[in-house]
Amino acid sequence: MTIQELYDKLCDEEFQNPQASTYNYYMYQYSAKDEYNMVQEIQNFVSNLKRPAIYVDVFAVDLFELLCKYLDEQSFSIHPSYLKFLLEKDDKDPDNVTKILGSKATSDKFLQYLDQHIANHLEKPEDGLKRPYVFIYGMGKIFPYLRTSHFLSKFEKFNRPNDYKIIVFYPGVARGNSFTLLGCIEDSHTYRAELLN
Template sequence: MTITQLYNQLADKDFQDYQTGDLFFPAYMYMYDASKEYEIENEILDIKNRLHRPNNYLDVMVIDIFEEFLNFLKETKFGKDNKYDFYLLHEKNKPDAVDKALKQDAYDVRFLTFLDQKIKSHLEQAKPYEVAYVFVKGFGTTFPYLRTSRFFNNFEQYIKGYKLIMFYPGKAKNYYSLFGLLKDENLYRAIKLINA
């Protein structure tokens, strides 16, 4: 599927209904060659703007998972500081402990709730537009702290009232392969829109 074909599918009124799709599970993956990262970034914004035209009454939310993880750490108190500043302070003298803590934070229910609340707030503010999609990008940047399959597995319960489209810089056969080089984790049941 080319990026043009992706736009055509997302523009299809039947596809926009979050209750349609295989297994009635509203999570999809668009896989692409990691060397096209910059091009895909621009295409994501272009698709968002084209779908948002007033006559479509359609709004698309774009989430950079890496940026949101940083925002979560900055908003989470840890002693006198927030977690972001605390980790920056200790990453050189205690790298293993910081690494372990970041991996735990990435799957903490508080981070998932933080994302869910951000999406719900956007849905509320977008009215009277219909929000059909939440685009999620930035998984290449969050590796190895946030792994695709595990994120989907943990966030599944929050996906309600929209379709989640994840942009993944890699391939998937029997397992996810980030950048086509790194073995990530076993496949999740999100519906693949392309096999890179």
Template sequence: MYDLESSLNRLEEKIKQPNFRQNKGLGNEVGYYVFDYPAEQELFVRERIKYLKDKYGNSNLDFKIIVFDLYDIIIDLLLKEGFLNLCDELEKNKGLSEIIIAINEMLRMEEDNQNNEILAHIKNNIEDNSIVFLTGVGKCFPFLRSHKVLNNLHQYIDNVPVVMFFPGEYDGQSLVLFSEIKDDNYYRAFKIVE
């Protein structure tokens, strides 16, 4: 039986290790990880992330945790561009699939370049001694796909470890969201705890 508390304790032990923070032992792969958990435990995981951020953000250790909620970033960018109010009208007239396309174009998620809004935001708000926690993956679906974030993030960040918190299952190759939506895209990430 899966023990979330134990997995979160192992996560905390792992991030405290100097080799983890230096991205050592990964066979020259970038230090990207996925922490998967049952979606129904989302609120418990959010509280634990807040606890870890507070604990290591205010300590005298040589690292700190920086949390980026992908959903909050998207909403902020939509507001900044004046696009959030248009989403309601677009959905009524064109449907959800058109909103997904429009949001991805605005965020430049389809482009393989240095103009990706979300990834640029993350890059501009980290420090060398950081551990990046990415949250809000479930809240973003289907507007933002987690593989697009992880597979493009290496262009922006390769000096600090990144942990994506995923409400579903990750087998080291593919993700299953909400116990039914399987994502067979390739992920440039390691499972952080077994």
């Protein structure tokens, strides 16, 4: 599926209906070398879908950036920002920082934080816009702290399939049930998502 075909699908009113399908996780794969262009396309989708005649307001989030924001808003001991504390600690103890980041990224509290951002987006005042999509990207940036398969399975308890469709933009390829992130990192876990391409 090309970028234009994906855009056409996102514009399709039948596809926009979250209740029209039995499962609301979708995945669009692309080559990791196209990461910068894909982020630009995601931003174009968000802006173009909001135009008259389509009236779709998309919640798009880079999971790694959201994790950084989440950590920056948390304090730790005498430090007002947990993120800044971890950045300072990274030079002396990188393995421990990696372990902490993995723990935070897979925690229910972080996923609840994401869920609250989605809920805030959905609860905007009546403005005539539909809000059927949540775009998730930054999966290459948040690895190894959070794998896509873990995100999809752990977010299940917060997921509201009747309210929106989650479209994960994945910098990798699928072969059968096997996925390769960034073209080189194998993930043997099965993803519960419908492939768009």
